[in-house]
Structures are given as C-alpha cells and as structure tokens.
Amino acid sequence: MTPLKIVLTGATGGIGSAMALAFAQAGHSLVLLGRNSDGLEALxxxxxxxxxxxxxxxxxxxxxxxxxxxxxxxxxxxxxxxxNNAGVSDFGLLTDLHDDELEQMLRLNLLAPMRLCRGLLPLLCASANACIINIGSSFGSIGYAGFSIYCASKFGLRGFTEALQRELADQEIAVHYLAPRAVRTKMNPPAVVAMNAELGNSEDEPATVALAALGLLIERQSCSRYLGWPEKLFVRLNGVFPRVVANALKNQLPIIKRYAKQQRETRSL
Ligand SMILES: NC(=O)c1ccc[n+]([C@@H]2O[C@H](COP(=O)([O-])OP(=O)(O)OC[C@H]3O[C@@H](n4cnc5c(N)ncnc54)[C@H](OP(=O)(O)O)[C@@H]3O)[C@@H](O)[C@H]2O)c1
Structure with a gap:
C-alpha cells in the first residue's frame, strides 16, 4: 500500500504505541503526539x-x-x-467525580477530536488517501454504570463521527469509528481490571486494536467497527432492546458499586 503520513494522538499510551508499531512496520511515516517528550522520543x-x-x-x-x-x-x-486516539477515563459513580475530571474527559475525549478534525480537514482533503480514525469504545454505544461521563464522551464521539461521515460523503475522505472493548492498558486502574475479571468481561491486547486500525487505513468507504464478541452483539442489542441490556446490567450493579467504592478510597488516599 502507498506509504502514508499519519498523525497519531495518544501515541505513548497502550493502544497508541501498539498502533505506532504496526503503522511503522507497514512502512508509514508518523507524527507522534503526546505530552511527554521523553516517552515520545523513546517510542x-x-x-x-x-x-x-x-x-x-x-x-x-x-x-x-x-x-x-x-x-x-x-x-x-x-x-x-x-x-484521534488520546483519551482518559475516570471510573466512579457520578457523585464521586470531581468537576475537573468531568471536564478533562469531555475536553480530551470529545472536544479535542472535534477540534483536530476541524483544524486538519483542509490539509487532509489535499491527500488522495485522506482518512480519519476516531477511537471510540463499546461504552460509546452502551451506557455503563461507573462510567457515565466517559460514556457521554464516547457516545458524543460516535455521534460526531457519524455526522462527519455523512457531511463528507461527497468527498474523497474516509471517516472511521473504531470501538474497542476493554483493553489491557494503564487506562484501567486495578479496581477496573479486578471488576472486569469478576464480571467475566474480556480484555484485549492493544495489538488487537492496532491490527484493526491498520485494516481501516485501506478502507476507502467510511465505516464503524466494533471489536470483541459478545460486546458487538450487545452494542446492537442495546440499540434495539435497551431494556433487555438494562436488566442484565442491573444484576451487575452491586459488583460495580463495590469496585467504585474501592476506587473512591484509592483516589482519596
Ligand atoms: N484501555 C481500554 O480499555 C479502552 C477501551 C476502549 C477504548 N479505549 C480508548 O482507546 C484510546 C487509547 O486508550 P489507552 O487504553 O491506550 O490509554 P492510555 O494507555 O492511558 O493512553 C492514553 C494516551 O492519551 C494521552 N493523553 C492523556 N491526556 C492527554 C492530554 N491532555 N493531551 C494529550 N494527550 C493526552 C496519553 O499521553 P501522555 O503521555 O501525555 O499522558 C497517552 O498517550 C482512548 O481513546 C480510550 O478511550 C480504551
């Protein structure tokens, strides 16, 4: 495939560095974005x-x-x-989240991709291989207790991506939404990892997401991809029968609340 120049946000993170590795191995050139110069240089x-x-x-x-x-x-x-891969997630019940955490999630997960798309579109549209990949989440389609603001940010990102796909449908640019399920990175604190294990929620390796992102680079038709089984089924089920999913998730609530309490105690230490 033609070598591409790829701007990658959150490059030093778990999924970001796996994507950087996969893209570079495929012969593409990268602009690695992050806040930490040493981490970027090492990558x-x-x-x-x-x-x-x-x-x-x-x-x-x-x-x-x-x-x-x-x-x-x-x-x-x-x-x-x-x-657009950079993101943050603060696990906790709504009443335990501070205003700065709430704002940071919305700024980074939602406003930053919108601003970057707007600012870079003229530059992207000059390319014959123009493509945007927004990294969402299965929590961008399923509202999940303990992640209300994170879910809001990813629901927003999914809606923004869908609207942009349609707004740019008459132009030579592919706009993709890639939604992983839980992934083994430092984004998930020990309480979330333990909760996922107790609930039987699978976690993917970052390389799985990187491989899916690599595949999207050659898709010229805008699309939305959801990773992991049965999560991709739940995404569809939640769209059609949200009450069925709500009832299933209600059974998990005592466990989620127990880990949210553990997370609150860790944060207040
Ligand atoms: N891990 C999961 O379970 C999971 C599941 C579904 C979707 N996702 C999504 O996948 C994406 C990557 O997540 P990850 O798991 O790889 O997370 P991660 O390992 O915590 O990495 C997050 C990245 O975001 C960057 N970042 C954080 N705050 C920033 C800021 N203010 N400005 C610029 N960059 C900033 C970090 O860079 P610094 O070096 O500057 O901190 C880091 O590179 C996110 O959008 C996340 O929502 C993750």
Missing amino acids: RNSLDQPERHQIMRADLSSAEAIISLAADLVDAGGIDVLV
Missing part, C-alpha cells in the same frame, strides 16, 4: 527507521494548543491520516 527510537517519524508535544485538552499544533502540522507539510 520513536523503538520504531523502524526512527528518522522517518516526527514527534510533537501538545496538551490536547487546550483549544489554543490544538490551534498551534494544526499550524505546525501545516508548516510540516501534507498529511494523509489523523488518528
């Missing part, structure tokens, strides 16, 4: 032909930082692909 040096890849530091929760990043990317030349 670049671990990739095939490090000199082909750039690193840029930006705190994507700031609108000003995104404007200046977009200007730097224009100066750095053309790009083909934007992968």
Whole structure:
C-alpha cells in the first residue's frame, strides 16, 4: 500500500504505541503526539527507521494548543491520516467525580477530536488517501454504570463521527469509528481490571486494536467497527432492546458499586 503520513494522538499510551508499531512496520511515516517528550522520543527510537517519524508535544485538552499544533502540522507539510486516539477515563459513580475530571474527559475525549478534525480537514482533503480514525469504545454505544461521563464522551464521539461521515460523503475522505472493548492498558486502574475479571468481561491486547486500525487505513468507504464478541452483539442489542441490556446490567450493579467504592478510597488516599 502507498506509504502514508499519519498523525497519531495518544501515541505513548497502550493502544497508541501498539498502533505506532504496526503503522511503522507497514512502512508509514508518523507524527507522534503526546505530552511527554521523553516517552515520545523513546517510542520513536523503538520504531523502524526512527528518522522517518516526527514527534510533537501538545496538551490536547487546550483549544489554543490544538490551534498551534494544526499550524505546525501545516508548516510540516501534507498529511494523509489523523488518528484521534488520546483519551482518559475516570471510573466512579457520578457523585464521586470531581468537576475537573468531568471536564478533562469531555475536553480530551470529545472536544479535542472535534477540534483536530476541524483544524486538519483542509490539509487532509489535499491527500488522495485522506482518512480519519476516531477511537471510540463499546461504552460509546452502551451506557455503563461507573462510567457515565466517559460514556457521554464516547457516545458524543460516535455521534460526531457519524455526522462527519455523512457531511463528507461527497468527498474523497474516509471517516472511521473504531470501538474497542476493554483493553489491557494503564487506562484501567486495578479496581477496573479486578471488576472486569469478576464480571467475566474480556480484555484485549492493544495489538488487537492496532491490527484493526491498520485494516481501516485501506478502507476507502467510511465505516464503524466494533471489536470483541459478545460486546458487538450487545452494542446492537442495546440499540434495539435497551431494556433487555438494562436488566442484565442491573444484576451487575452491586459488583460495580463495590469496585467504585474501592476506587473512591484509592483516589482519596
Ligand atoms: N484501555 C481500554 O480499555 C479502552 C477501551 C476502549 C477504548 N479505549 C480508548 O482507546 C484510546 C487509547 O486508550 P489507552 O487504553 O491506550 O490509554 P492510555 O494507555 O492511558 O493512553 C492514553 C494516551 O492519551 C494521552 N493523553 C492523556 N491526556 C492527554 C492530554 N491532555 N493531551 C494529550 N494527550 C493526552 C496519553 O499521553 P501522555 O503521555 O501525555 O499522558 C497517552 O498517550 C482512548 O481513546 C480510550 O478511550 C480504551
């Protein structure tokens, strides 16, 4: 496939670094974005032909930082692909979440991809292989106790992606939504890992998500992909029979509340 220039947010994270590895191995050039210069440098040096890849530091929760990043990317030349992957998740009951956590989740998971898409669209549309991949979640389709704000951010991202797919349907750009289920990364604190184990929720390796993202680079038709079985069935079921899913999840509530309490105690230490 044609070598692409890919802007990847959250590059130093679990899923981000797996995608960086897979994209670089496939011969693509990367612009690795994150807040931590040492982490970005270490990641670049671990990739095939490090000199082909750039690193840029930006705190994507700031609108000003995104404007200046977009200007730097224009100066750095053309790009083909934007992968909106950076994200945060704070597990806890709504009443346990602080206002700054709530704002940070919405800024990073929802506003940042919107701002990056808007800022980079002119640059992307100049490419014959233009593509956007927004990394969502199965929690972008299923409201789950203990993740109300995270779910809101990912439901928002899914809606934004769908609208953008339709708004750009007459242009040569593919806009994809990729929704993993739980993945083994540092995003999930020990309480969430233990809760998933007790509930029998499977966790994927980051490489599984990276492989799916790699496959999307060659899809010229915009699409939405959900990873993991039975999660992708629950996504559809929740859309058609939400009450069935609500009843099943109600049985899990005592367990979720127990781990949310554990998480609250850990946070207040
Ligand atoms: N892990 C899961 O179970 C799971 C499941 C479904 C979907 N997802 C989604 O997958 C994506 C990646 O998650 P992950 O599991 O790989 O998480 P992760 O390992 O915690 O990595 C998160 C990445 O986001 C970056 N980031 C955090 N705050 C930032 C900020 N203010 N500005 C710029 N970058 C920032 C971090 O970079 P720094 O080095 O700057 O901190 C890090 O590279 C997220 O969108 C997440 O919602 C994850």
